Amino acid sequence: MNHRQLLISLWTMVVKEIRRFMRIWPQTLVPPSITMTMYFIIFGNLIGSRVGEMHGISYMSYIVPGLIMMSVITNSYSNVASSFFSNKFQRSVEEMMVSPMPNWVILGGFVIGGAARGLGVGLIVTLVSFFFTDFSLHHPLLTLSVVIMTALLFSIAGFINALLAKKFDDISIIPIFVLTPLTYLGGVFYSIDLLPDFWQSIAMANPILYMVNAFRYGILGISDIPVAGALVAIAAFIVVFWSLALWMLNRGKGIRS
Amino acid sequence: MTPHFNQSIHKDTLMAEPALSIRGLTKVYGNGFEALKGVDLDVEQGDFFALLGPNGAGKSTTLGIVCSLVQKTAGQVKIFGIDIDKDFAKAKYHLGVVPQEFNFSQFEKVEDIILTQAGYYGMSMKEAKPRSDRLLKDLGLWDKRGGAARMLSGGMKRRLMIARALIHRPKLLILDEPTAGVDIELRRSMWEYMRRINREEGTSIILTTHYLEEAESLCRNIAIINRGEIVKNTSMRELLTELDTEAFLLDLEAPIETLPALDGFELERVDAQQLALSVRKGTSLNDAFEQLSAQGIKVLSMRNRSNRLEELFVNMTSEPDTASDIDSATSTSAKETAS
Numbered sequence: 385m386n387h388r389q390l391l392i393s394l395w396t397m398v399v400k401e402i403r404r405f406m407r408i409w410p411q412t413l414v415p416p417s418i419t420m421t422m423y424f425i426i427f428g429n430l431i432g433s434r435v436g437e438m439h440g441i442s443y444m445s446y447i448v449p450g451l452i453m454m455s456v457i458t459n460s461y462s463n464v465a466s467s468f469f470s471n472k473f474q475r476s477v478e479e480m481m482v483s484p485m486p487n488w489v490i491l492g493g494f495v496i497g498g499a500a501r502g503l504g505v506g507l508i509v510t511l512v513s514f515f516f517t518d519f520s521l522h523h524p525l526l527t528l529s530v531v532i533m534t535a536l537l538f539s540i541a542g543f544i545n546a547l548l549a550k551k552f553d554d555i556s557i558i559p560i561f562v563l564t565p566l567t568y569l570g571g572v573f574y575s576i577d578l579l580p581d582f583w584q585s586i587a588m589a590n591p592i593l594y595m596v597n598a599f600r601y602g603i604l605g606i607s608d609i610p611v612a613g614a615l616v617a618i619a620a621f622i623v624v625f626w627s628l629a630l631w632m633l634n635r636g637k638g639i640r641s
Numbered sequence: 642m643t644p645h646f647n648q649s650i651h652k653d654t655l656m657a658e659p660a661l662s663i664r665g666l667t668k669v670y671g672n673g674f675e676a677l678k679g680v681d682l683d684v685e686q687g688d689f690f691a692l693l694g695p696n697g698a699g700k701s702t703t704l705g706i707v708c709s710l711v712q713k714t715a716g717q718v719k720i721f722g723i724d725i726d727k728d729f730a731k732a733k734y735h736l737g738v739v740p741q742e743f744n745f746s747q748f749e750k751v752e753d754i755i756l757t758q759a760g761y762y763g764m765s766m767k768e769a770k771p772r773s774d775r776l777l778k779d780l781g782l783w784d785k786r787g788g789a790a791r792m793l794s795g796g797m798k799r800r801l802m803i804a805r806a807l808i809h810r811p812k813l814l815i816l817d818e819p820t821a822g823v824d825i826e827l828r829r830s831m832w833e834y835m836r837r838i839n840r841e842e843g844t845s846i847i848l849t850t851h852y853l854e855e856a857e858s859l860c861r862n863i864a865i866i867n868r869g870e871i872v873k874n875t876s877m878r879e880l881l882t883e884l885d886t887e888a889f890l891l892d893l894e895a896p897i898e899t900l901p902a903l904d905g906f907e908l909e910r911v912d913a914q915q916l917a918l919s920v921r922k923g924t925s926l927n928d929a930f931e932q933l934s935a936q937g938i939k940v941l942s943m944r945n946r947s948n949r950l951e952e953l954f955v956n957m958t959s960e961p962d963t964a965s966d967i968d969s970a971t972s973t974s975a976k977e978t979a980s
Binding site (some may be wrong): 386395396399403404407470471474475478484613638641 | 759
């Protein structure tokens, strides 16, 4: 395929993916917005007013970046996992396999589509947060970079999950048993300074902690960890996961007999 | 005139190359099952080719490898001279695939499914839209283009897959049981459409089907695959001449009580007013009618008893040892019962 044809095919993939989650917006866009609104009301307003400040910032403002990031992570991941697995289940993945599209375009289309949903939900949650608190961006470029990279990373992870999945249950195991605990323990609701030393060391092994803190640094200017290291780690994870997903796709893992 | 998509791709197609050339194709699945045992096959450009075989014979595996849905174990596949191991992407431009099972998103709109497929081939919307409109109209889907695919009837879903397969003007169309579950009227209109694209657009077509009447009616050449091996590969005309008997059904004017005896013919009573007549090649039917007439039996009409190809197919794909296996199994069972 020449460059123009590659662009057309990538664009087609992305449009198809966005059309899918927009078609079922009551399932894809509304529920995370309602869940996050509940977090803002219960944790931010009701409980947060008794918690006081964290790193000199009101608790409500402190949890906003974490909740936005949590939405981005879970929605990017689940969008690609469910979309690609549905394509496998309905065999419509064959439409792509018989076409001359290279595998990186197929992977790229799903990943950009997943990131689009993650960022879309993140934007909705951000808009909702303005009903509860005000904040301005300390480092807009860093904020944008971190959130986009995180959305891409978890979209790729969702793709790998869907490639390996053999039944629908297989695409909910990782989000429930791995992603959710890591996100809750990733400093969304608290600073790891509050943890005893031992648990602080354990928490430092959680990759989501770096993403949440780098994002929080971009918005509020505070972080528990060195931000530059976080950026490098996210970028490295993207390269490793992308290479793994592409290798699996080239080998036909989970899609070719 | 706007140049067609795929025109530049077809320019470098060598006219002498077969549309599909397969050499020594083998496939061993992970569980050790040998689905293909060195298949050799050529389909010439412009041909309407039937690939027949019983369930599990290796048809879908062969076509799956050609379409990149199945990974081959060994062998070579060339599509218009392009080795799929060297440039599969280029070879895929020539291919259109209509699979056995519905393989589109049931929730997408009919038109979106076709246009999305065009996008996968790098076709711009400007070029894909008129082509899609034409196909939707030709295949009787125009009124349904804005609805979700799941709302279509089974026959319409099959036609949707044909439209999708043709959007990028492939030179080789693979139809894997395209008329399964389609009613007779629709099946015949689909036959007519396939004949038209084969005749007018020069599209080479490979058809697998369980309706042998369909293969006999449409295809010029045929291969029969059984247990992963090609057991016959010849022209339809050649194959049909191998039959040395033909059977006819005779509708009688009045019911008969007993089976009349005919010298030189095999006769079977189907019911009180119908006889089945088997005739060896070169035998005059007049003799049979004269003998029937002499016995006071008047024939009102006559037609072929069964599909001729079906008889050959059954002969070629039936298991040679079945009879002895059954015999030995029966005797073993009998012994066990006796002891």
